[in-house]
Amino acid sequence: MGNRDKFNPITEDHLELRKALDSLPKEELNERVLEIQNRAQIENCSSFYDLAKREEGPGLKLMLEQTINIAERVKKLGGIAMVVGGYTRDTIMAKFGTGKRSKDIDIEVYGVEPDILGSELLEIGQVNTIGRSFGVFKVGDLDISVPRSDSKIGAGHKGFEIKGDPRMSMIEASRRRDFTINAMLLDPLTGEVIDYYGGIDDIRDKNIRVVDSEKFGDDPLRVLRAAQFAGRFGFGLDLETIKIARDTDITELPKERIGEEWMKLLLKSDRPSIGLEAMRWLGVIDKLHPELKALINVPQNPEYHPEGDVWMHIKKVADQAAFICFRENLSEDERKLIMLSALCHDLGKPEKTTTDESGKIISHGHEDSGIEPTKRFLKSLNTPNDLIAKVCIIVQYHMRPLLMTEVTEKGVRKLSAQIAPISIKLLTLFSEADLMGLDQPTKGPEIRKMADTLSVAESKPAPVFSGKDLLELGVRPGKDVGEMLRKLYEWQLSGHFMSFKDGLKFAQLAKFVIESRNLNIDPIVLLNGEVMTKDEMIDYVESRLIDESIQDMGTLVMTLILLRRDLPEVLEKNKTAILTAHKYGPVWFSHLDKEFYETSWKSFYGKFESGGKDVSSPLKAKSYLEQLEIGLDLIQIPRPSSIKLYERSFEIKPVDHSGFFALYDTDEYPFESGMFRGYRVMVQFNPDKNRVSVSILYESTERVVELDKMVRQLIPELAGAKKIGYLTADEKPDGTSFQLEDARDIYHRLASQLRI
Incomplete structure (x- = not known):
């Protein structure tokens, strides 16, 4: 025998x-x-002798040769070594033209006691004996074991007593495996496959079927493995298998094992959607993942989602994401991020999905609402915290590339900073997956191209300034250095400068801003009884010089105060009116001294505001201190030519108006025009800056504040404006620029809904 x-x-x-x-x-x-x-043609495969001769890869060739060596030694000892599990399954699948070549070889040894087997393996190479008490060994990349018997002695996934039993027959050992496709054995010396339970037929029929219905529930993890195999191989589930799985208690499974099966499904499947649906049919979604269960039957706008509900959308995105991961040859870490994001990106829709007045299905804000359920779901998979944080970034920003109507350097730089450490490349690839292969417009390729040009496609750019640079610029050692570095890097990422030379004036400004925080300066009492604090002045100066790159008269006065310089008499006399107008709107211009307004005021603003970009651009290139001196000169020695530039703004006419409301399309200074015409609310589109602003022209501070709140509620685009009564925005929430039609829409919304 x-x-x-x-x-x-x-x-x-x-x-x-x-x-x-x-x-x-x-x-x-x-x-x-x-x-x-x-x-027999299917059951008779190539022997490992033949495979080793043909194999060119050194790693797999060594594994094949080591398997031959082990099998021959076991044979001499009176036993037999058989290749089991995934390698045998994948070999048979290849016979049917499906599956991928396995790189893992598991060997089961019959007829040799574990101690003798361990000693024999030492003759081949270094042996890992961590599982020796169960008859489990590891030589290199090979896993070797004797047949084991499992006795259920307690609850849960680990409630087993496991014993090695080298005298067990092959049919009995195969019976303890989970599914028929994994219960076949292959003789490495002859290539013959032994199939006791119909695994070959199930592979041919693309079917997942349990081997032993009575033993299946002893290991609840098999329920998730069934779904994982269904997804990986595109197989269906045997009805009896579904019934058994649904009756199995999986609620005590450890998180790490659940996560392992999910990652195998997501990373090894060409069509993960099959595995996702299997998870649903087998009861995994119902029992373990309420965040995914909540997606089922949540409706979507059919104009953008003809596929159906959110659950159907998630499945399609997962399939497209798997394809993109393969196409782009992404690393394993990148694939984990993309595939988990496919599952999580719309977890906020159950909370945010509703219908608007026209009956259209909307899910505004689902990106932010999806963050908490994403954290809960990923923690249930024992996902590392750093990966959870990255997935949450994609969840929060996944709509940004789809909503961008215009790709600008500033927008791409800002997006790169917002999503760090996620790369622009990965975010835009995910947004492509979110389109599910549909022929819908996306700015993803254009965003990636711009990011490549700006060297921010893979990561944020390196900081221009170092701590050493700041010390050489006279910054005191200590916390100010760190605060300055943070502020300068923020400005750099926003596109204000890219080189050390261009950044010097910003470094001077940052130094001034931070050092001013340590000063003891009394608040200024305004004309309306309110006060302007030191911190408000610092914030106004910083905001103006960063957003506009140019002083206005209000920030010029504030700069002098923060520098503790005496104001010229003409400014000291009008200081309170200037600061009140700066904080509460241009209607307070009427409190300026008349002669000052007709000369110094107009002279300053003719150069600093009304002359258009040809006049202001040279000023913007200068530092805040240089601008300060130029401005003081224009105020103390008014220039007729500059006054004429300012007065030209009186002639600017609105492109539309209705009652107390007006719409202007100009890059100049239309406030005087609006006030002379009696407008109370002015909407301006600045074509040079693609900026929208709303000015509220009331002298009553209470009324300005009241209307300001109303405008912010009616116009979400302006909700984050920094000044009261003069609300500005340089870009829409999706990061794209405003156009005249956007300003016109805001004008019509205010004219129809704001009660003056």
């Missing part, structure tokens, strides 16, 4: 089959023999 016969004996079933064949009519016998021969 050969070694194999001892562990693969002829059974009564074999004898009965032989008798049945002998009794068949000749024609029927020939057909049956042909079937057996065809089956």
